[in-house]
Each structure stands twice: as C-alpha cells, then as structure tokens.
Amino acid sequence: MATHTAQPDDALAQVPGDVVLHPLALAMLVLWATNDHLLKALYPGWWTGKLSDVASLAFAPLLLTAAWEVGAHALGSDRWRRSRVALWAAMALLGAVMVGINLWDGWAWAYRHGLGLAQWPFFLLRAGLTGAPWPEPATVDLTMDPTDLLTLPALLIPAWVHRRARGPRGA
Numbered sequence: 044m045a046t047h048t049a050q051p052d053d054a055l056a057q058v059p060g061d062v063v064l065h066p067l068a069l070a071m072l073v074l075w076a077t078n079d080h081l082l083k084a085l086y087p088g089w090w091t092g093k094l095s096d097v098a099s100l101a102f103a104p105l106l107l108t109a110a111w112e113v114g115a116h117a118l119g120s121d122r123w124r125r126s127r128v129a130l131w132a133a134m135a136l137l138g139a140v141m142v143g144i145n146l147w148d149g150w151a152w153a154y155r156h157g158l159g160l161a162q163w164p165f166f167l168l169r170a171g172l173t174g175a176p177w178p179e180p181a182t183v184d185l186t187m188d189p190t191d192l193l194t195l196p197a198l199l200i201p202a203w204v205h206r207r208a209r210g211p212r213g214a
Contacts, residue, residue, distance in 0.1 A: 059116035059123045060109035062208045063102075067200065071102040089190075096191050100137060101200035107133035108205065130205045134198045145191045155182040 062068065075098035083091045108130040115123035143150030159182040166178045 057124070057209070059112035062112070062126070062205055063105050063109045065105075065204045065208050067204050068102055068105050071098045071200065074098040075102055092186075092188070093191070093194055096141070096194035097197040100141065100194060100197040101204075103137055104130055104133040104198065104201040105204060107136075108201075124209075126209065127205065130201060134201060138195055138198055141195060142192060144185060145187050145189050148187075151185055151187050155185050158183045 063072075075095060078091055078094045078098060082094070108126050111129040111133075112123035112126050115126075140150070140154070144154045145151075160180050162183070163178070163180045166181075169175070170177050
C-alpha cells in the first residue's frame with residue numbers, strides 16, 4: 044500500500060523566509076495594511092477591528108518565523124528548514140499577547156507604550172528625510188475588547204500556510 048505525503052506547494056528550491064511569500068500570507072498582509080490604513084477610516088466599527096485582528100494573527104507568526112529562518116540561515120545553520128517549532132512558538136506568543144492586551148490593563152499599557160517606542164525610530168527617519176521636527180515617542184491606540192479573542196482561530200491560518208510551504212515536517 045503506497046502512502047502519500049503532502050509536498051510543499053512549490054517543490055522547487057525553498058529559501059529562508061520565503062514562507063511569507065505564500066499567496067495567502069501576502070493576501071493577509073495586503074488585507075491588514077488596507078484595513079488599517081483605509082477601511083478603518085472609511086468604515087470604523089466592530090468589523091474592521093476584527094478584520095485587523097484576523098489579518099495580523101494570520102500574517103505576523105509567518106513574519107516572525109521567516110525572521111527566524113533568515114537568522115538561522117545567516118548563522119550557517121541548516122535548522123531553518125525545520126522551522127515548525129519557531130512557527131508554533133510565534134503563534135503561542137502572539138496568541139498570549141492577544142489575550143493579555145485584551146484582558147489585563149498592565150499588558151495593554153505595555154503594548155501601547157512598547158509598540159509606540161518600537162515605531163519611533165521610523166518616525167525619526169521620516170522626520171529626518173522630510174525636514175520635519177523630530178517627534179517625541181508616542182503611544183499607539185488600543186481599545187481593550189475581550190471579543191477580540193473570537194479572532195484567535197485565525198492562528199490556524201499560518202499553520203496551514205506553513206504546512207503547504209514547508210511540508211508536514213516543516214522541511
């Protein structure tokens with residue numbers, strides 16, 4: 044009896060980080076950016092908030108996994124080919140952050156300030172390039188909403204994408 048094992052969508056050469064180039068991953072990135080920079084302004088409300096959460100939970104674990112793959116490869120390791128553990132760690136981390144920032148004030152405060160601080164160098168760069176005054180670090184907007192936890196099943200999307208791109212064993 045022959046057994047069939049799933050093969051990656053592209054059985055040609057895999058390169059570190061290319062998991063974010065899967066069509067569904069790219070669609071989630073485009074959805075996330077379009078929703079956050081256009082749809083939320085045009086149609087503010089419950090649905091656009093949830094759409095952001097779904098898109099970010101679907102794309103961000105793949106981005107973190109791609110960064111791990113590129114880093115492992117840059118250090119000369121072939122372990123990047125077995126990135127399933129990195130993916131599951133990223134999914135667990137982002138799921139925990141989603142739960143924390145929507146249920147606990149301390150997590151929400153840390154998220155608002157931490158993400159604002161992480162964005163600050165990019166605002167400084169833009170100011171330097173445009174001649175604008177240098178901005179102060181700012182906080183990001185976050186509305187604590189326990190119903191955001193309804194979007195946690197979106198974390199299954201990166202698992203599916205990774206399996207299609209890397210195969211069942213992450214290879």
